[in-house]
Amino acid sequence: MAIDLKPTDVVIVGLGAVGGVAALPLARAGLNVIGVEAGRWLTPEDFAPDELRNNVRGWPQSVQKANGEVPTHRPNASAPRSPRPGIHPMMNGVGGTSLHYWAQSWRLHPWDFKVVSETTRRYGAARIPRGSTVEDWPLDLAELEPYYDIVERELGVSGKAGNIAGRIDPRGNIFEGARAREYPMPALRGTGFTDMMGDAARKLGWHAFPGPAAINSRTYDNRTACAYHGYCSRGGCHIRAKGSTAVTTIPKAQQTGRLQVVTEATVTRIDADGNGRVTGVTYVKGGEEYFQPAAVVLLASYVYENVRMLLLSASAAYPRGLSNNHGQVGRHYMSHNQGAAVTALFPRNINNWYGLPAQGVAVDDWADDNFDHAGLDFIGGGNMWVYSDRRPIGAANMTTFGRAPRWGAAWKAFVKQNADRWNTAYLQKTTLPYEDNYLDLDPEIRDPLGFPVCRITADHKDNERRVAAFIQDKMVEWFMAAGAVTTEKAPVGTMGPTTHAYGGTRMGDNPETNVVNRWGFSHEAPNLGILGASVMGTSGARNPTLTAQALAWRTADHLARNWKAVTT
Amino acid sequence: MDEPCGVSRRELLKRASLLGVALNAVPLIQIDGLRRAPLETLTASEGEALEAMAARIIPTDENGPGAREAGAARYIDRALGGALAGSLEAYRSGLAAMDRYAQASKGAAFARLPPRDQDALLTDMDNDAAAGFSGAAAFFNLVRGHTIQGTFCDPYYGGNVNFAGWDLIGYPGIRLAVPAGDQRLDARPAPTHRSAYDHAMFAKRLPSRAAVADERHPHGD
Numbered sequence: 001m002a003i004d005l006k007p008t009d010v011v012i013v014g015l016g017a018v019g020g021v022a023a024l025p026l027a028r029a030g031l032n033v034i035g036v037e038a039g040r041w042l043t044p045e046d047f048a049p050d051e052l053r054n055n056v057r058g059w060p061q062s063v064q065k066a067n068g069e070v071p072t073h074r075p076n077a078s079a080p081r082s083p084r085p086g087i088h089p090m091m092n093g094v095g096g097t098s099l100h101y102w103a104q105s106w107r108l109h110p111w112d113f114k115v116v117s118e119t120t121r122r123y124g125a126a127r128i129p130r131g132s133t134v135e136d137w138p139l140d141l142a143e144l145e146p147y148y149d150i151v152e153r154e155l156g157v158s159g160k161a162g163n164i165a166g167r168i169d170p171r172g173n174i175f176e177g178a179r180a181r182e183y184p185m186p187a188l189r190g191t192g193f194t195d196m197m198g199d200a201a202r203k204l205g206w207h208a209f210p211g212p213a214a215i216n217s218r219t220y221d222n223r224t225a226c227a228y229h230g231y232c233s234r235g236g237c238h239i240r241a242k243g244s245t246a247v248t249t250i251p252k253a254q255q256t257g258r259l260q261v262v263t264e265a266t267v268t269r270i271d272a273d274g275n276g277r278v279t280g281v282t283y284v285k286g287g288e289e290y291f292q293p294a295a296v297v298l299l300a301s302y303v304y305e306n307v308r309m310l311l312l313s314a315s316a317a318y319p320r321g322l323s324n325n326h327g328q329v330g331r332h333y334m335s336h337n338q339g340a341a342v343t344a345l346f347p348r349n350i351n352n353w354y355g356l357p358a359q360g361v362a363v364d365d366w367a368d369d370n371f372d373h374a375g376l377d378f379i380g381g382g383n384m385w386v387y388s389d390r391r392p393i394g395a396a397n398m399t400t401f402g403r404a405p406r407w408g409a410a411w412k413a414f415v416k417q418n419a420d421r422w423n424t425a426y427l428q429k430t431t432l433p434y435e436d437n438y439l440d441l442d443p444e445i446r447d448p449l450g451f452p453v454c455r456i457t458a459d460h461k462d463n464e465r466r467v468a469a470f471i472q473d474k475m476v477e478w479f480m481a482a483g484a485v486t487t488e489k490a491p492v493g494t495m496g497p498t499t500h501a502y503g504g505t506r507m508g509d510n511p512e513t514n515v516v517n518r519w520g521f522s523h524e525a526p527n528l529g530i531l532g533a534s535v536m537g538t539s540g541a542r543n544p545t546l547t548a549q550a551l552a553w554r555t556a557d558h559l560a561r562n563w564k565a566v567t568t
Numbered sequence: 569m570d571e572p573c574g575v576s577r578r579e580l581l582k583r584a585s586l587l588g589v590a591l592n593a594v595p596l597i598q599i600d601g602l603r604r605a606p607l608e609t610l611t612a613s614e615g616e617a618l619e620a621m622a623a624r625i626i627p628t629d630e631n632g633p634g635a636r637e638a639g640a641a642r643y644i645d646r647a648l649g650g651a652l653a654g655s656l657e658a659y660r661s662g663l664a665a666m667d668r669y670a671q672a673s674k675g676a677a678f679a680r681l682p683p684r685d686q687d688a689l690l691t692d693m694d695n696d697a698a699a700g701f702s703g704a705a706a707f708f709n710l711v712r713g714h715t716i717q718g719t720f721c722d723p724y725y726g727g728n729v730n731f732a733g734w735d736l737i738g739y740p741g742i743r744l745a746v747p748a749g750d751q752r753l754d755a756r757p758a759p760t761h762r763s764a765y766d767h768a769m770f771a772k773r774l775p776s777r778a779a780v781a782d783e784r785h786p787h788g789d
Contacts, residue, residue: 044769045769045770045771046771047770048764048765048767048770048771049742049744049764049770050722050724050764050765050770051721051722052717052721052722052725056717056721057651189748189751191751191752192751192752192753192754192755193751193753196753227744227745227746228745228746228751229742229743229744229745229746230743230746238744238769238770348753349738349753350753351751351752351753351754351755353739353740353757354743354746354750354751355746355751388751391739392720392721392733392734392737392739393716393717393720393721395720395737395739396716396719396720396733396737397716406694406712407624407625407626407690407694407712408624408625408627408687409627409629409631411626412626412627412629412631412634412736413631415736415737416631416632416736416737416738419737419738419739420737420738
């Protein structure tokens with residue numbers, strides 16, 4: 001039997017990028033919050049600049065319960081299972097994957113919130129891809145803007161505004177939606193290489209600008225500035241310059257005395273009563289099972305685990321899984337079309353040995369609906385991102401562009417000459433939801449506790465493949481304008497487990513097609529809130545974290561302001 | 569185990585600094601002596617075959633030291649007793665199959681053959697065209713990947729001895745703070761020749777399991 005704990009106001013399942021944000025407005029409002037986290041606290045000494053451990057062997061992810069729960073993937077319902085990765089794309093730990101993420105902190109474009117109505121208005125309804133289940137979001141950018149503004153300040157985001165209340169500044173992103181004010185910190189500095197790429201973009205008539213990052217460009221909130229040491233990706237920050245929730249919103253929430261952090265605790269079920277209200281969560285810690293009663297539950301694990309937790313929490317009121325009486329849990333899944341990169345070879349060293357993935361230059365001229373799609377056979381586009389980041393094992397594993405064999409003296413001579421002459425652009429592209437791209441429970445594969453893992457059934461569709469081909473061509477043009485001697489395009493890849501997953505508990509006004517309402521609370525279980533990119537109905541063409549965090553703050557803020565209505 | 573790369577190397581570096589000897593000036597013969605320390609996981613003949621194989625994947629030539637000087641085989645041997653334990657059986661059977669194939673086609677164990685014959689055998693394996701050696705290409709790719717790890721990893725793990733790998737590709741080394749000038753196009757910062765774990769602030773915590781992330785696909789987090 002589970003050990004019954006003392007009831008609390010709010011229990012948050014997962015203290016990562018979004019749960020760690022939501023805790024703060026709740027604690028400040030005087031609510032008692034318990035954050036249940038599967039991982040543990042990590043400290044600066046855990047974040048050694050060690051490529052073998054961090055990038056090759058998958059630490060710090062390997063601490064983790066997540067690795068026993070890696071989702072399975074198949075491209076469609078009649079295809080066999082794809083090979084299953086050995087490590088989960090995300091990690092457990094206080095702060096979650098925000099401990100070691102790239103920290104690119106974008107706002108979505110206004111178009112991303114209104115894909116259906118804007119596409120229909122500009123090109124006609126026939127341009128919505130066949131089979132897509134895309135809907136307009138129940139809110140627009142202007143409604144989310146104040147929450148973006150808050151989280152940019154609480155986490156500490158550096159960047160250069162391109163549109164402050166309609167005033168366009170070409171030093172920033174001229175395509176961004178209006179923002180109330182400038183970023184709290186200036187953008188991270190440029191490098192010789194990113195300056196060279198920026199110049200090449202401008203030569204093409206494109207609008208290059210430094211991207212936003214939750215990384216300190218100067219001392220902020222008593223945390224030091226980034227030192228550009230080069231081990232930021234999957235390494236964590238040993239000087240706390242990265243605005244992980246573990247060093248920002250979570251400690252701030254703890255300072256109120258209202259947040260209790262329970263670590264190394266695995267939530268196995270969200271409990272519900274016969275009336276369909278949630279009553280708390282059951283978790284396992286140290287071999288004991290506990291029941292933590294709460295007036296409100298906020299589910300804040302990753303997309304795959306949010307869906308899995310709901311489907312595993314069936315009860316009398318929810319025989320098909322919690323909040324799934326309309327069969328919408330797991331629907332409208334998207335990944336981010338992150339494959340289809342372009343790699344370039346330059347005729348000289350480009351000195352990419354230091355820096356970080358968030359230290360780069362972006363071009364948005366071919367993203368979203370920033371260009372006329374009238375003569376094209378797709379909607380959406382891609383954000384192009386070039387940055388300074390290189391480590392020795394990764395450098396030696398470079399492509400040889402068909403110019404050298406894969407080993408031996410000729411390979412060695414090639415790598416010796418070219419290890420610092422290549423660069424891979426990061427191209428994030430619009431992905432839409434489709435009827436037959438979805439998440440459910442795998443009928444065969446189970447985690448170490450015996451629960452089924454999440455199963456992804458999804459493949460890139462024509463629209464996404466056309467966007468990828470279009471953006472790759474633009475990227476080749478950009479690299480060649482900067483003096484590259486050759487380029488190589490990567491395939492689009494699968495829609496298997498990814499750091500950029502979306503959907504599964506979509507937000508919308510219509511309970512027939514959406515799991516949560518416009519405030520992030522379940523249409524069916526009124527005291528269950530869901531946080532994270534699982535509520536997003538479109539992917540946009542840029543990293544999801546800041547949007548998921550702005551939505552999390554908004555959901556928590558709504559709860560604090562409407563406590564009685566939500567809890568009775 | 570706190571120190572997978574061998575206490576003796578750290579001890580050596582410590583002594584070197586006490587004596588005021590620059591890291592670069594540590595006589596190569598001493599480093600080489602360390603590399604000859606007893607194998608930890610593989611048998612002597614397995615170790616010999618592996619070292620010979622690694623030495624053809626990244627050969628020693630006019631472009632400088634290769635996998636042999638970097639201690640790549642030594643790195644793999646140690647890792648097969650820990651983080652790469654899941655690959656131990658693949659190594660045992662793969663190295664045995666390679667030697668059988670070498671005997672059958674060239675009349676001697678792999679390590680006893682001249683480099684040209686070794687290259688021919690590895691080419692067959694890479695092309696999965698080694699008669700009687702099923703899974704040859706998969707084994708070759710496994711060893712190739714681990715040889716690159718052992719040549720270019722932090723020396724803490726027993727490879728990249730004397731920073732042979734990092735110097736080969738011009739990696740200027742671990743720096744905890746990088747000034748703006750060091751990120752300009754023509755900057756050539758001097759190699760630091762330090763392990764991450766020469767910085768006392770980092771815990772020497774071993775990874776709990778092996779897994780291979782594919783770095784060729786960028787992950788925007």
